[in-house]
Amino acid sequence: MSCLVVYLLIAVSVFKTDKTELVFDLNRSMVSNLAAEIETEFKGVSDKFRLFATLSTNSSTKNFAEQVFGENSPVVFASLYRQEQSLAIKTYSDKKYSETYGLNPDFFSTTLLAARPIPFNEILKNGEYFWNASIEGGTPLIGYGRNVVIEDSKGIPTDHLAVVGYIQPDKILKILNVVKMSEVSIVDHSGQILLHSNFDWMKQAKNLKDRALFQKSKEAKVNLSVASIQDQGQEFLGAFAKTYQGQIIILSKVSKDHAFSAVTELVSRSVSFALIVITLSLLFAFLLSRSLTEPISILVHGMEKVSTGDLSTQIKVNTRDETRMLASSFNQMISDLKQSRDELQEINRELDRKVKERTLQLEIQNQAVKDAQEALLKTTRLASAGEIAGRAAHEVLNPLTGILARLSGVEKRVHNQIQPQLDLMKDIFTAWKNDHNSGGFQALAANWQQPSQVDQSWTLWQEDMHNLDSVQEAFTQLTHNIESDTQFLINESRRIGKIVDGMRKLSRLHSDIKTYSARQLVIDCKNIMADLFMQQDIDVIESYAEGYDEVSIDRDEFIQAVTNLMRNSLQAMLGKDQKHILKLATELTDENILITISDNGSGISEEHQPKLFEKQFTTKPADEGTGLGLGISRRFIRAHGGDIAFVSSTPYKETTFKILLPIKLKKQLDNNEIKEGAA
Numbered sequence: 141m142s143c144l145v146v147y148l149l150i151a152v153s154v155f156k157t158d159k160t161e162l163v164f165d166l167n168r169s170m171v172s173n174l175a176a177e178i179e180t181e182f183k184g185v186s187d188k189f190r191l192f193a194t195l196s197t198n199s200s201t202k203n204f205a206e207q208v209f210g211e212n213s214p215v216v217f218a219s220l221y222r223q224e225q226s227l228a229i230k231t232y233s234d235k236k237y238s239e240t241y242g243l244n245p246d247f248f249s250t251t252l253l254a255a256r257p258i259p260f261n262e263i264l265k266n267g268e269y270f271w272n273a274s275i276e277g278g279t280p281l282i283g284y285g286r287n288v289v290i291e292d293s294k295g296i297p298t299d300h301l302a303v304v305g306y307i308q309p310d311k312i313l314k315i316l317n318v319v320k321m322s323e324v325s326i327v328d329h330s331g332q333i334l335l336h337s338n339f340d341w342m343k344q345a346k347n348l349k350d351r352a353l354f355q356k357s358k359e360a361k362v363n364l365s366v367a368s369i370q371d372q373g374q375e376f377l378g379a380f381a382k383t384y385q386g387q388i389i390i391l392s393k394v395s396k397d398h399a400f401s402a403v404t405e406l407v408s409r410s411v412s413f414a415l416i417v418i419t420l421s422l423l424f425a426f427l428l429s430r431s432l433t434e435p436i437s438i439l440v441h442g443m444e445k446v447s448t449g450d451l452s453t454q455i456k457v458n459t460r461d462e463t464r465m466l467a468s469s470f471n472q473m474i475s476d477l478k479q480s481r482d483e484l485q486e487i488n489r490e491l492d493r494k495v496k497e498r499t500l501q502l503e504i505q506n507q508a509v510k511d512a513q514e515a516l517l518k519t520t521r522l523a524s525a526g527e528i529a530g531r532a533a534h535e536v537l538n539p540l541t542g543i544l545a546r547l548s549g550v551e552k553r554v555h556n557q558i559q560p561q562l563d564l565m566k567d568i569f570t571a572w573k574n575d576h577n578s579g580g581f582q583a584l585a586a587n588w589q590q591p592s593q594v595d596q597s598w599t600l601w602q603e604d605m606h607n608l609d610s611v612q613e614a615f616t617q618l619t620h621n622i623e624s625d626t627q628f629l630i631n632e633s634r635r636i637g638k639i640v641d642g643m644r645k646l647s648r649l650h651s652d653i654k655t656y657s658a659r660q661l662v663i664d665c666k667n668i669m670a671d672l673f674m675q676q677d678i679d680v681i682e683s684y685a686e687g688y689d690e691v692s693i694d695r696d697e698f699i700q701a702v703t704n705l706m707r708n709s710l711q712a713m714l715g716k717d718q719k720h721i722l723k724l725a726t727e728l729t730d731e732n733i734l735i736t737i738s739d740n741g742s743g744i745s746e747e748h749q750p751k752l753f754e755k756q757f758t759t760k761p762a763d764e765g766t767g768l769g770l771g772i773s774r775r776f777i778r779a780h781g782g783d784i785a786f787v788s789s790t791p792y793k794e795t796t797f798k799i800l801l802p803i804k805l806k807k808q809l810d811n812n813e814i815k816e817g818a819a
């Protein structure tokens with residue numbers, strides 16, 4: 141009878157195992173098929189959203205949105221936003237859908253948007269994003285958004301858009317409603333329900349992030365798996381599948397009680413029968429055991445003494461059965477244990493001595509390692525200091541070059557303009573002094589009436605007055621030039637001070653961001669480099685676009701970046717016997733301004749072009765370049781939302797760089813002025 145019970149239990153166990161595998165296979169197949177269906181559905185929607193954004197900026201057809209989404213499309217509403225996210229620039233709405241479900245015309249743009257705000261931050265961060273868009277009074281919907289970058293024919297980004305829309309998941313919901321045995325939930329990566337057969341869960345945006353099956357899916361490194369879990373006091377057989385780069389997770393589970401109801405009934409009946417047999421067996425065993433318990437009690441008592449550490453104990457049993465042989469074996473084991481313990485104690489004493497010796501050796505080695513680490517730390521600090529010094533030297537070089545060039549110009553003007561004027565005044569006063577000494581003021585006045593040798597229609601007095609007027613005019617112009625040069629030197633010296641202060645703080649904070657005309661900033665950069673261009677006989681050709689070109693930027697950092705590019709162009713044009721030309725131009729787009737700087741210098745080889753913005757890469761000698769300039773310049777421009785890009789290079793014909801900066805919108809500019817006025 142006992143064998144029958146055992147066989148029955150084994151059969152039940154095998155049946156439950158097979159049933160479990162069957163449930164796992166069903167759940168695995170179901171979530172796998174759903175994942176494939178969702179992947180196909182949403183990839184098609186993603187492609188239509190990109191086409192919708194592209195045609196919105198390029199197409200002149202009025203009804204292109206209806207042609208993109210077509211009839212019976214799951215997309216019931218779509219809108220197109222720019223980066224500021226303030227107002228949709230293009231919308232599409234399925235009127236047939238709204239009429240079918242009796243929705244107000246402003247349901248999507250007002251009611252749904254208020255209940256389920258668009259997560260623009262998540263869309264911009266992830267590129268694509270899904271969210272629950274089902275609300276009270278609406279229908280089952282899934283929100284979906286993606287980024288679209290519009291490029292021109294040269295592959296340069298010209299616009300950055302976000303497409304947001306709502307998807308009617310009727311096809312997937314039909315599949316969920318067909319499933320009866322399992323509970324299926326479709327959630328996003330944070331656990332919030334996107335689709336469920338219970339519409340109330342969708343309207344409540346219920347979150348399953350604390351449920352065991354969802355936690356299992358987040359921890360798993362595979363996209364499809366099954367698991368036996370315990371959740372809210374119940375055991376479940378579940379499966380999950382990840383799709384769309386892990387942004388959507390399909391969860392399916394079924395209660396073990398529900399899955400194994402037939403097995404439970406069989407086990408219940410089998411256990412009742414087995415209990416009757418076991419009760420009878422226990423009664424017989426109790427009667428039989430009385431003849432065996434006494435020698436076993438002696439064995440147990442002896443082993444209890446041994447367990448307390450008394451290895452001198454010997455167990456004595458007077459029976460003639462196997463129990464006596466067992467007692468003899470225990471006695472031999474006790475003797476062996478006593479011998480082993482004595483040997484272990486000796487080994488422990490020897491081991492303790494060796495541990496102390498090894499500990500001392502480790503302390504000596506640790507001290508040596510510590511000394512080596514301190515030396516390495518000092519070396520690292522010296523290397524960091526060297527890198528910082530190199531960067532500071534490069535950043536200071538641009539304004540310092542301008543200062544030296546301007547001082548050279550001042551020196552030439554003093555030598556070529558001031559000295560001749562001083563000599564002229566000296567000649568006039570010497571003549572006056574000699575005439576006065578020879579005959580007093582009368583002789584001086586008489587000589588003033590003599591005709592001029594320069595112009596016979598003038599007297600000497602008129603000639604002297606004309607010369608003095610020329611000297612006064614020259615000194616007035618020279619004073620104006622000196623004031624301009626002095627202000628230039630002060631500004632460049634302050635810029636050097638700001639660069640040194642920024643390197644000392646080791647930080648990149650936008651400390652002086654204001655609004656400037658991009659065209660005027662480029663002109664300021666040209667004026668700073670004007671002395672160097674004039675010394676090297678370089679023609680500057682300027683072409684600036686007319687229109688609103690205000691940008692929000694740190695002026696010193698912009699000048700530092702642009703003059704660095706101009707300085708590179710100047711160095712590239714040295715040494716070639718040809719007409720040197722530097723071109724400066726601006727071009728306005730919808731939201732950006734492009735600044736082009738090109739020269740006809742020696743150019744950049746193809747092998748060096750990919751390395752231009754790498755740290756410490758330079759082809760110049762050590763006294764001319766450190767390889768920090770272009771990388772720092774691009775970091776400055778990128779910190780203000782723009783970028784510097786290398787365009788092309790043809791040696792001694794044209795090498796071109798472009799700077800892209802976002803234009804500050806007039807609305808934002810007016811708001812900032814109002815805030816500053818209020819402050």
